[in-house]
Amino acid sequence: xxxxxxxxxxxxxxxxxxxxxxxxxxxxxxxxxxxxxxxxxxxxxxxxxxxxxxxxxxxxxxxxxxxxxxxxxx
Amino acid sequence: xxxxxxxxxxxxxxxxxxxxxxxxxxxxxxxxxxxxxxxxxxxxxxxxxxxxxxxxxxxxxxxxxxxxxxxxxxxxxxxxxxxxxxxxxxxxxxxxxxxxxxxxxxxxxxxxxxxxxxxxxxxxxxxxxxxxxxxxxxxxxxxxxxxxxxxxxxxxxxxxxxxxxxxxxxxxxxxxxxxxxxxxxxxxxxxxxxxxxxxxxxxxxxxxxx
Numbered sequence: 001x002x003x004x005x006x007x008x009x010x011x012x013x014x015x016x017x018x019x020x021x022x023x024x025x026x027x028x029x030x031x032x033x034x035x036x037x038x039x040x041x042x043x044x045x046x047x048x049x050x051x052x053x054x055x056x057x058x059x060x061x062x063x064x065x066x067x068x069x070x071x072x073x074x
Numbered sequence: 075x076x077x078x079x080x081x082x083x084x085x086x087x088x089x090x091x092x093x094x095x096x097x098x099x100x101x102x103x104x105x106x107x108x109x110x111x112x113x114x115x116x117x118x119x120x121x122x123x124x125x126x127x128x129x130x131x132x133x134x135x136x137x138x139x140x141x142x143x144x145x146x147x148x149x150x151x152x153x154x155x156x157x158x159x160x161x162x163x164x165x166x167x168x169x170x171x172x173x174x175x176x177x178x179x180x181x182x183x184x185x186x187x188x189x190x191x192x193x194x195x196x197x198x199x200x201x202x203x204x205x206x207x208x209x210x211x212x213x214x215x216x217x218x219x220x221x222x223x224x225x226x227x228x229x230x231x232x233x234x235x236x237x238x239x240x241x242x243x244x245x246x247x248x249x250x251x252x253x254x255x256x257x258x259x260x261x262x263x264x265x266x267x268x269x270x271x272x273x274x275x276x277x278x279x280x281x282x283x284x
Contacts, residue, residue, distance in 0.1 A: 001100045004110040004131055012112060016097075019113075024094045027124060028162050035118070048112050057129070057153055058174050059114065064125060065157045067172050067183050 005051025011044040076207045077218045083200035092198040104231040124160040216274035223267025
């Protein structure tokens with residue numbers, strides 16, 4: 001998959017590879033020995049957050065899982 | 075006024091595999107409308123849950139009768155956010171997905187819970203809920219009907235996409251017939267939905283001139 005920032009796609013793929021391995025082999029198995037992907041994540045985030053600002057994508061102001069509070073069921 | 079929808083789903087793979095597939099579901103043959111995918115926030119909480127925020131851009135596929143109500147400058151892509159919590163202790167994953175563009179025209183929020191199937195611990199059950207609303211005066215009902223019909227089509231594609239990715243992960247060759255059948259069914263559902271929504275829209279239009 002491509003990143004929303006065209007220049008970030010390679011960094012995204014590098015991070016995804018690292019994350020997918022850590023997620024399956026460590027995180028889900030209860031291994032809390034630490035995240036080997038922090039550096040590649042940081043590089044990727046620097047790029048993608050810049051692209052998001054440049055494209056004016058309105059990601060700010062919504063808290064995590066925010067919209068689903070007080071939802072009616074009918 | 076909000077339209078509420080709830081359904082259950084079943085994936086015949088275990089919860090761990092489903093969670094791994096969740097992060098690798100794009101691209102798949104059913105996701106041609108998904109253009110980009112980015113993790114824009116991620117953290118492991120003090121209670122060892124993984125919380126993430128994913129930004130997706132999708133093609134904005136409004137039918138022609140709806141397009142007239144979109145301001146000319148509005149982006150031709152739609153932006154969607156998906157928040158998720160993976161709890162490896164409880165073996166649950168909760169996701170919340172909603173659009174951050176075109177929201178006044180139509181807002182769709184979907185909440186899913188992925189858990190181990192109580193009858194078969196090597197399967198995963200999904201509880202899916204959606205809330206669909208529109209704020210366009212005079213057309214909200216037509217838009218909500220369209221939104222609901224399209225959401226149901228999306229669910230079919232989502233599940234087919236998941237099954238495809240899971241089959242690939244497990245070293246099986248995914249069946250092409252399945253893919254073709256799903257596309258055909260999706261097309262038929264979309265066509266029926268289009269007709270219904272068009273009817274509602276023209277009814278709403280007629281009312282304005284009474």
